[in-house]
Amino acid sequence: MDSGKEIDGVFELHYIELKKFTKTSHDIQSALDRWSSFLTTAHQLDREHTPKELASDKNIVKAIAAIDRMFNEEERQVYEVRLKEFTDVASIIASGAEKNIAKGQLKLLARLLERRFGTLPPWATEKLTRASEQELEAWGDSILTAPTLQAVFNPDAAS
Numbered sequence: 001m002d003s004g005k006e007i008d009g010v011f012e013l014h015y016i017e018l019k020k021f022t023k024t025s026h027d028i029q030s031a032l033d034r035w036s037s038f039l040t041t042a043h044q045l046d047r048e049h050t051p052k053e054l055a056s057d058k059n060i061v062k063a064i065a066a067i068d069r070m071f072n073e074e075e076r077q078v079y080e081v082r083l084k085e086f087t088d089v090a091s092i093i094a095s096g097a098e099k100n101i102a103k104g105q106l107k108l109l110a111r112l113l114e115r116r117f118g119t120l121p122p123w124a125t126e127k128l129t130r131a132s133e134q135e136l137e138a139w140g141d142s143i144l145t146a147p148t149l150q151a152v153f154n155p156d157a158a159s
Helices: 031-044 058-070 073-117 122-129 133-142 149-153
Strands: none
Touching: 031 058, 031 073, 073 122, 073 133, 073 149, 122 149, 133 149
16 A cells, blocks of 8 residues: 655645455554544445444445435346356456466476476376376476485375
């Protein structure tokens, strides 16, 4: 969070990464905290469900009333469905990114093994393609010290 200062009484500017705002209602102390909390929880708030720390700010109460006017129950349900769809898409994208990272790890490890030990035999390629992320990481670490290809995949046998 980065904040500017008031210049000749004209304005105050704040840059806020709302995803990083994690204060609970009990931790709220300033107007900036109240507004950050409001912006991160507005979809859960209405006149009956407003923490006292936010209800004490008349401008936030006014904003909540405006939200209540804009969203009747049907509109709120549509909003919640769209929010869930957005969250699902974000999750799919994150999952795809993780899969691409794992593919990249596999490709890099196979390349390094070939550079160090020569063409990989089918058994090594099979182990790599069936490996978990943890196994790939462990094998990536052992490639630096293992004397043989077999020792990369079975470091206990090399001892």
